[in-house]
Amino acid sequence: MGKIYITGLEVDTLIGVYDWERVRTTQLLLDVTLDVDLSAAMQSDDVADTVDYAKVAECIVKVGEESTFELLEAFGSKVMDAVLANFSVASITLKIVKPKILPNAQTVAVEMRKERN
Numbered sequence: 001m002g003k004i005y006i007t008g009l010e011v012d013t014l015i016g017v018y019d020w021e022r023v024r025t026t027q028l029l030l031d032v033t034l035d036v037d038l039s040a041a042m043q044s045d046d047v048a049d050t051v052d053y054a055k056v057a058e059c060i061v062k063v064g065e066e067s068t069f070e071l072l073e074a075f076g077s078k079v080m081d082a083v084l085a086n087f088s089v090a091s092i093t094l095k096i097v098k099p100k101i102l103p104n105a106q107t108v109a110v111e112m113r114k115e116r117n
């Protein structure tokens with residue numbers, strides 16, 4: 001097993017509980033950690049033998065474009081389901097950062113994890 005990381009992935013999505021958050025998209029920053037078997041690619045030097053992190057990032061950005069959740073938790077669940085459904089990963093840990101949303105904090109964030117059943 002190994003890990004693949006994507007950090008600070010910029011994802012624009014319609015998200016938020018309040019009316020003022022639902023009139024335009026908000027930029028979220030996502031940190032993604034994937035548990036992946038890297039052994040084949042370590043031998044072959046072929047991207048076809050691993051999880052292509054560019055394709056994972058593309059998949060996550062698309063989920064953001066297509067969703068309209070209120071809570072970071074619900075959005076995160078959809079992102080993790082999409083990654084588990086489309087890529088050969090054993091588990092995913094996802095941290096979602098929402099910058100500049102509280103007047104007295106730089107960021108808020110939630111972190112969650114799902115494993116393949």
Ligand SMILES: Nc1nc2c(c(=O)[nH]1)N=C([C@H](O)[C@@H](O)CO)CN2
Nearest residue numbers: 015016017018021070071072073101
């Ligand atoms: N646990 C959470 N708490 C809150 C969320 C959230 O997504 N998860 N969202 C909000 C509002 O949308 C926030 O962006 C502005 O206060 C509040 N609390």
